[in-house]
Amino acid sequence: MSQPLNPMKGFIEIEVRDREGRVIQKGRHEMRSFTNNFLKILEGFFNAYGNYPPGYDARPATKTTVVAPDGTSKDAWIEAYFYYAYGVNTYTYSGGVAMATRAGAGVDSYGIVVGSGTAPFNLNDRALATKIAHGTGAGQLSYDPVSLDDLGLDTSVSPPVYRLRLVRGFKNLTSSPITITEVGVFARNYWKHYASVFVDVMFLIARDVLPSSYTVPAGGSATVAVVIEVVMG
Amino acid sequence: MIRAEVVVELDGREVYRGESKSFVQNFGKILFAILNGTGGVPLNYTGSVSSATVQKPDGSTATVHGEYYTTKTDAQSGGGTAMGFNARAGEDAWGILVGSGSDPESPTQYNLKSKIAHGTDPGKLYYDVHTVTSSYSNTSSYVEITRSFINKSSQPVTVREVGLFARNRYQTSAGVEVDVIFMVARDVLPNPVTVNPLGSLLVRYRVVLTT
Numbered sequence: 001m002s003q004p005l006n007p008m009k010g011f012i013e014i015e016v017r018d019r020e021g022r023v024i025q026k027g028r029h030e031m032r033s034f035t036n037n038f039l040k041i042l043e044g045f046f047n048a049y050g051n052y053p054p055g056y057d058a059r060p061a062t063k064t065t066v067v068a069p070d071g072t073s074k075d076a077w078i079e080a081y082f083y084y085a086y087g088v089n090t091y092t093y094s095g096g097v098a099m100a101t102r103a104g105a106g107v108d109s110y111g112i113v114v115g116s117g118t119a120p121f122n123l124n125d126r127a128l129a130t131k132i133a134h135g136t137g138a139g140q141l142s143y144d145p146v147s148l149d150d151l152g153l154d155t156s157v158s159p160p161v162y163r164l165r166l167v168r169g170f171k172n173l174t175s176s177p178i179t180i181t182e183v184g185v186f187a188r189n190y191w192k193h194y195a196s197v198f199v200d201v202m203f204l205i206a207r208d209v210l211p212s213s214y215t216v217p218a219g220g221s222a223t224v225a226v227v228i229e230v231v232m233g
Numbered sequence: 234m235i236r237a238e239v240v241v242e243l244d245g246r247e248v249y250r251g252e253s254k255s256f257v258q259n260f261g262k263i264l265f266a267i268l269n270g271t272g273g274v275p276l277n278y279t280g281s282v283s284s285a286t287v288q289k290p291d292g293s294t295a296t297v298h299g300e301y302y303t304t305k306t307d308a309q310s311g312g313g314t315a316m317g318f319n320a321r322a323g324e325d326a327w328g329i330l331v332g333s334g335s336d337p338e339s340p341t342q343y344n345l346k347s348k349i350a351h352g353t354d355p356g357k358l359y360y361d362v363h364t365v366t367s368s369y370s371n372t373s374s375y376v377e378i379t380r381s382f383i384n385k386s387s388q389p390v391t392v393r394e395v396g397l398f399a400r401n402r403y404q405t406s407a408g409v410e411v412d413v414i415f416m417v418a419r420d421v422l423p424n425p426v427t428v429n430p431l432g433s434l435l436v437r438y439r440v441v442l443t444t
Contacts, residue, residue: 007235007236007237007252007253007254007256008235008256009235032234032444033444034235034442035442036369036374036442038442039367039369039374039375039376039440039442040369040376042376042440043365043367043376045314045315045316045317045318045399046318046319046363046365046376046377046378047318047319047365048314048316048317048318048319049314049317049319049320049321050313050314050316050317050319050327050400050401050402051317051320051321051324051400051402052404054310054404054405054406054407054408054409055309055310055406056310056312056404057310058312061312061314062314062317062319078314078315079312079313079314079317080312080314081310081311081312081313081404082310082311082312083309083310083406092303092305092306092308092309092310092311092405093276093277093278093279093302093303093311094302094303094310094311094312094405095300095301095302095303095311095312095313095403096272096300096302096312097267097270097271097272097282097283097299097300097315098267098299098314098315098316099267099268099270100267100268100269100270100271100272100283100299100300101268101269101270102268102269102270102271102283103271104271110272121444122371122372122444123369123370123371123372123373123374123442123443123444124369124370124371148265148268148269150261150262150265150269150285152258152261153258153261153340153341155340159254160340162256162258162260162261162262162340163261164261164264164265164268166268187268188270188271188272188273189272190270190272190273190274190300192274192276192302193276193311194276194277195276196276197276200272200273228264230256230260230261230264231254231256232254232255232256232257232258232338232340233254233255233256233338233340233420
């Protein structure tokens with residue numbers, strides 16, 4: 001039998017700065033918390049076919065079920081084909097994405113989202129225990145856009161890893177400190193054609209309660225990075 | 234915590250179970266392309282939002298898309314998927330494939346060393362359908378994809394490697410816009426497995442989540 005190996009790991013890196021931009025707190029923690037929603041999307045990919053004839057009409061051809069933050073079960077599409085019935089020379093604009101994370105500024109429903117809860121993790125988690133919302137009001141943080149860096153294959157470590165780095169900045173524009181104790185990654189499943197959006201669902205794919213809290217002072221900021229390492233033999 | 238296993242059964246008897254340690258860099262690239270999507274694009278958006286470059290089994294490179302909207306303006310339909318594995322019976326280009334090569338795994342590999350093709354002739358195996366099963370709980374969940382192979386020839390066939398191949402494909406009624414097959418994992422078995430005539434082989438990739 002081959003040696004035990006964790007094929008995918010994650011790390012959360014947090015850096016907190018004061019209003020002058022000085023680093024006042026930083027840390028790195030191993031993630032332990034991919035959720036059942038993440039596995040559901042993988043199950044969808046396993047089920048997807050990807051070789052239907054041109055003109056095929058199936059909305060969707062392959063789907064899976066995820067649990068939204070409000071606890072309701074939602075269809076997440078993995079493979080779909082849209083057909084426009086009114087004739088030729090139409091614009092199709094058809095397609096979608098199964099698990100997007102690159103949310104824009106001010107969007108606190110997907111991408112990296114932070115919270116102040118401490119409830120223990122379980123695989124059925126669907127939301128942060130207490131989300132810190134985007135905003136400038138008391139208890140809120142201003143959410144920057146999410147970026148995802150492809151750091152590529154690193155063969156300098158053994159075993160080699162392929163590394164992705166999801167990053168988001170948060171600014172405290174309020175007059176009081178705000179404490180982060182949990183970090184989540186939410187994904188977006190979105191499918192549309194030229195006239196309609198068919199699916200638009202956000203769902204939690206990872207959640208970690210941090211072993212130590214991070215306090216963002218008034219006027220300060222935090223940068224949260226989720227580093228995903230695909231481990232290769 | 235995530236684990237991945239490869240299980241091999243010969244004639245209904247488990248002959249290998251081990252940790253899969255063999256994702257290749259193509260998997261990292263398609264994962265990037267999918268996660269790098271944004272969703273929420275305008276209804277008239279067309280083309281790619283998020284893409285990556287993978288290496289195809291012939292060694293050439295190709296662009297795959299994690300988020301894509303078909304572009305043909307004279308088509309009646311469109312759509313696709315970023316990553317499909319569920320190849321039908323007889324399709325030996327993607328899904329779970331088996332081979333006879335024994336070169337060690339490497340993260341830059343893009344193909345089996347020596348694929349055993351679908352067929353009923355000597356040296357070939359009949360590729361059956363895939364099945365997908367799963368189980369979910371608070372503390373331990375898994376999803377697995379399984380494919381069986383039957384030796385319908387008159388000679389034994391020896392398997393030494395297994396691989397997982399994905400298909401990235403987007404199409405309209407006017408034609409196929411993207412169609413890329415690429416390997417995402419390869420495992421070399423510690424001991425060769427010989428499938429005798431009329432014998433069957435089952436290969437299972439299982440991904441396990443635990444708290």
